[in-house]
Amino acid sequence: MKLLFHLGRYSRLLAKVFAKPEKKRIYFRQxxxxxxxxxxxxxxxxxxxxxxxxxxITIQTGLNLENPFIPLxxxxxxxxxxxxxxxxxxxxxxILAGKVGSNIASEIGTMRVTEQIDALEIMGVNSxxxxxxxxxxxxxFINPFLVILSIFIGIxxxxxxxxxxxxxxxxxxxxxxxxxxxxxxxITYSLFKTVVFAFIITSVSAYMGYFTEGGALEVGRSxxxxxxxxxxxxxxxxxxLTQLLLA
Amino acid sequence: MIEVRNIYKSFDEVEVLKDISxxxxxxxxxxxxxxxxxxxxxxxKSIVGLHEIDQxxxxxxxxxxxxxxxxxxxxxxxxxxxxxxxxxxxxxxxVEENVMYPLDMFTDQSTEEKLERANFCLKRVNIENAxxxxxxxxxxxxxxxxxxxxxISLNPxxxxxxxxxxxxxxxxxxxxxxxxxxxxxxxxxTTIVNTHDMNSVMEIGDKVVFIYKGVKCWEGSSQDIFDSDxxxxxxxxxxxxxxxxIKNIQP
Numbered sequence: 001m002k003l004l005f006h007l008g009r010y011s012r013l014l015a016k017v018f019a020k021p022e023k024k025r026i027y028f029r030q031x032x033x034x035x036x037x038x039x040x041x042x043x044x045x046x047x048x049x050x051x052x053x054x055x056x057i058t059i060q061t062g063l064n065l066e067n068p069f070i071p072l073x074x075x076x077x078x079x080x081x082x083x084x085x086x087x088x089x090x091x092x093x094x095i096l097a098g099k100v101g102s103n104i105a106s107e108i109g110t111m112r113v114t115e116q117i118d119a120l121e122i123m124g125v126n127s128x129x130x131x132x133x134x135x136x137x138x139x140x141f142i143n144p145f146l147v148i149l150s151i152f153i154g155i156x157x158x159x160x161x162x163x164x165x166x167x168x169x170x171x172x173x174x175x176x177x178x179x180x181x182x183x184x185x186x187i188t189y190s191l192f193k194t195v196v197f198a199f200i201i202t203s204v205s206a207y208m209g210y211f212t213e214g215g216a217l218e219v220g221r222s223x224x225x226x227x228x229x230x231x232x233x234x235x236x237x238x239x240x241l242t243q244l245l246l247a
Numbered sequence: 248m249i250e251v252r253n254i255y256k257s258f259d260e261v262e263v264l265k266d267i268s269x270x271x272x273x274x275x276x277x278x279x280x281x282x283x284x285x286x287x288x289x290x291x292k293s294i295v296g297l298h299e300i301d302q303x304x305x306x307x308x309x310x311x312x313x314x315x316x317x318x319x320x321x322x323x324x325x326x327x328x329x330x331x332x333x334x335x336x337x338x339x340x341x342v343e344e345n346v347m348y349p350l351d352m353f354t355d356q357s358t359e360e361k362l363e364r365a366n367f368c369l370k371r372v373n374i375e376n377a378x379x380x381x382x383x384x385x386x387x388x389x390x391x392x393x394x395x396x397x398x399i400s401l402n403p404x405x406x407x408x409x410x411x412x413x414x415x416x417x418x419x420x421x422x423x424x425x426x427x428x429x430x431x432x433x434x435x436x437t438t439i440v441n442t443h444d445m446n447s448v449m450e451i452g453d454k455v456v457f458i459y460k461g462v463k464c465w466e467g468s469s470q471d472i473f474d475s476d477x478x479x480x481x482x483x484x485x486x487x488x489x490x491x492x493i494k495n496i497q498p
Contacts, residue, residue, distance in 0.1 A: 111338075119335040122329045123327075123348075
């Protein structure tokens with residue numbers, strides 16, 4: 001029953017979010033602000049995670065390849081596809097669920113408990129749309145770029161970890177692997193997943209924040225719930241989308 | 248003028264407002280007083296539509312606010328200015344941006360015009376040279392004054408203040424009270440102030456409505472309070488030694 005209640009309330013909130021904006025110019029200004037806060041502010045963490053992920057994938061694959069008949073360039077191939085298919089889209093989205101999700105839930109939650117949302121409503125502003133729509137659009141727009149960046153950085157990190165810092169394989173072999181059996185649809189699949197995950201992160205976190213009741217403690221709880229529910233939903237949708245798009 | 252007719256409001260089977268009817272007049276400072284938990288904030292929030300009432304009618308002039316949908320209410324809401332208990336200023340915006348926000352959202356004025364209006368409102372509440380400050384950098388009294396400036400930026404017909412003096416020292420409270428009173432008279436707004444500050448009642452209360460356990464228990468002017476024999480009102484108003492003394496020295 002509680003699940004149905006939340007689903008119903010979430011759907012009603014989304015209907016309110018996607019209502020016609022009062023003033024498009026102001027919404028566009030908010031959209032640009034959110035691009036900066038949700039997207040550009042996340043470049044640093046995406047960079048760090050991706051470089052280490054790429055390096056670790058390469059080193060671990062290399063260390064576990066014991067059969068001399070398996071060519072070493074497959075390590076590069078494995079790193080590339082791991083980054084494209086799973087690590088960049090799913091893991092980066094999970095990390096962003098933690099960073100961006102908690103940020104959104106606590107920001108909107110604080111606005112709720114300090115009556116800032118009531119102030120917007122009193123003025124006749126559709127608070128749900130004004131606060132949430134620019135965040136959803138900004139994340140849906142910018143997250144695919146973050147994932148593309150993550151793929152490149154991850155592959156570069158793989159080269160750094162496997163070819164420069166250790167002698168797992170040569171640079172030539174790594175490059176051959178990167179170019180081996182490339183499936184362009186994997187990029188489409190990865191970006192499509194990212195868009196869905198971006199929507200989940202922003203809308204679920206905003207939902208948690210928007211319906212916060214109480215004080216600082218409840219804002220903290222909403223923030224935690226936002227991260228937990230977004231992460232679980234990302235993992236669930238990862239399975240569903242993989243089955244639908246790749247199986 | 249705002250008229251409230253026989254309104255009822257419950258939360259989870261608990262009846263918070265019971266059959267309240269009252270008229271709030273234009274150009275006057277109407278006060279809603281009562282103990283904490285008596286239902287005065289619920290009444291105020293019901294009047295502005297933040298809570299949906301279960302029964303009854305709320306009329307803004309001759310417009311039935313309670314029967315309107317969200318779109319129709321938007322027209323009235325742009326005639327409303329509200330000062331919340333904590334100010335409810337937007338944390339991420341500066342003082343100037345806070346005051347300009349309603350103008351940005353609902354007018355097509357140029358930036359210069361909006362800035363001029365914002366500066367006029369800030370000057371009206373005696374705030375100068377604080378345009379670029381953020382709410383976190385302001386004192387409680389300044390925050391309330393900026394909230395008032397934001398509330399009057401669109402020239403509202405209706406002004407609502409939810410406990411405007413809470414957390415303020417007596418001197419700043421009087422400043423805020425006087426400001427509300429002056430703005431009410433200057434802009435001829437229908438002003439409703441929710442308070443339990445007896446100083447405010449005596450200073451600015453043109454009309455006072457006393458809510459007791461969700462029921463309108465008494466109404467009259469601030470002077471009528473001294474002559475009233477309403478037991479609940481007397482026990483609320485003259486609860487402190489100071490107010491008891493004041494009552495005794497009244498002619």
